[in-house]
Amino acid sequence: MRVLLLGGAGFIGLHLAARLLADDHAVTVVDDFSRGRRDPALEELPLDVRDADLTDPGSYRALEHGWDQIYMLAAVVGVRNVERDPARVLRVNTLALMHLLDWIEPGEPLFFASTSEAYAGGVTAGLVPVPTPETVPLVIEDVAAPRFSYAISKLHGEAAVLHGAHAVVGRFHNVYGPRMGHDHVIPELSLRAARGENPFTLYGGEQSRAFCYVDDAVEAMVRLMATPEAFGRIVHIGDDSAETGIADLAELVLRVAGADPVISPAPAPAGSVARRCPDISLLRELTGFEPKVSLEEGVRRTFAWYREHA
Template sequence: MRTLLLGGAGFIGLHLARRLLADGHAVTIVDDFSRGRRDADLEGMALDVRHADLTDPRSYLELEHGWDQIYMLAAVVGVRNVERDPSRVLRVNTLALMHLLGWIERDAPLFFASTSEAYAGGVTAGLVPVPTPESVPLVIQDVASPRFSYAISKLHGEAAVLHGAHAVVGRFHNVYGPRMGTAHVIPELSLRAMRGENPFTLYGGEQSRAFCYVDDAVEAMVRLMATPEAFGRIVHIGDDTEETNIADLAKLVLRVAGEDPLIDPVPAPAGSVARRCPDISLLRRLTGFEPRIGLEEGVRRTFDWYRQASAVLEV
């Protein structure tokens, strides 16, 4: 298959590209490299890599048609980026997608990467259950809040692709693993443990998350794109088998690191969701998916990668 990954040089994109190559796909990546990196991992793969600004419609006009699959992963993500420049989040995420929809062939299978942030406002307001199915109401508590700009951009994207393309929407839930940057909880805990931080500051230890290792998330994506019944649907992607609180996660990371510091508990960042866990019943029913990488194994794999790469990482 000829497969196009838009935003494919980033975290999930690179792992997906590796899997698709192993499955025999001819893979083309398009990225502006504002977040994705031309590192050894990317350069060592047999890919067609193109540099383009997907907010410029001319970038799509330079792309050929005839793709067997298209994955739309390009977006401004990350809480720090979102809170620092919400207008950029809304502009980039919206324009890149709308130009894609103006260019894409109507019957080309499209995967659109969305997020659990789409319903985070409902969780905070106590309006939706946890574990959370796809059918819950979507709530934006304050459209002027910078933190909600990412959710708003993804809500718009979900509606746009479901009305304007042959698409499946995958809502990612706390996907983690090697090469995801440093501004995320598991890499951040890992890097601070490596530095021997003592006392060890623990933010929001009482909060809980259900983390999904990136290889499992990629497996879910590949299965969804091979499942005709998934198209026209929103499907949660995650791992509901090992929900953990952040305090226990920190203990796991510190144990993997071989560190035993004093713990300094502090409140979670303002606006952070107290609990997040997907109901992946629909994903299971459609594809037979089951998570395979347990939390401890996934944390060890991630920690080992960051330990080897820490000398060259950029924040």
């Protein structure tokens, strides 16, 4: 197959590219590399890599058609980016997608990367259950709050692709692993543990999450794109097998690091939900997916990568 990865140089995109290549597909990556310099791992893969700004419609017009699969992963992500420049998040995430929908041909299979943040406001307001299915109401508590700009951009994206393309929407839930940057909880804990921080500040230890290792998330994506019944649907992607408290997660990371610091509790970041865990019954029903990588094994792999590349 010929596969197009838009935003394919990012965290999930790079892991997906490696998997698709291992399955003997021809892969083209389009990215603006706004996350920084090119990852050396990207240069080592036999990819067709194109540098382009997807907020410019000319970037799409320069692309050929005839793709067997298209994955839309391009977006500005990360709490710090969202808090610092919500207008950029809305502009980039919306324009890149709408230009794609203007360009894509009818019937070209599209995967749109969405997020559990789409319904996070409902969790905070106590309107949705946890574990959370796809059918819950989507709530934005305050459109003026910078934190919600990312969720708003993805809510718009879900509606746009379901009305404008042959698409499956995958809502990611706390996907983690090597190369995901420094602004997420497992890499951030790993880096501080590797540096020997003591006392060790623990933010929001009372909260809980269900973490999904990136290889499992990629497996779910590949399966969904091979499942005709998934198109036109929103499907939660994650690992519901081991919801974990942040305090327990920190204990695991420190044990993997061989560290035993004094723990200094601190409040959770403002606006973060107290609990997040997907109901992945629909994903199982459609594809037979089951997560394979335990949290301990995933943390060990992730910590080893960050210790080497810090």
